[in-house]
Amino acid sequence: MGAPHRARxxxxxxxxxxxxxT
Structure with a gap:
């Protein structure tokens, strides 16, 4: 969980x- 932009x-x-x- 380092890049919320990419996670979304x-x-x-x-x-x-x-x-x-993650």
Whole structure:
């Protein structure tokens, strides 16, 4: 959880990337 901007886009675009970022 370092980039909230990317996390939001990840949830809407690629949830997989969000899990990787966390």
């Amino acid at each position: 886009k990840g949830v809407v675009s690629v949830p997989e990337e969000t899990l990787s970022v």
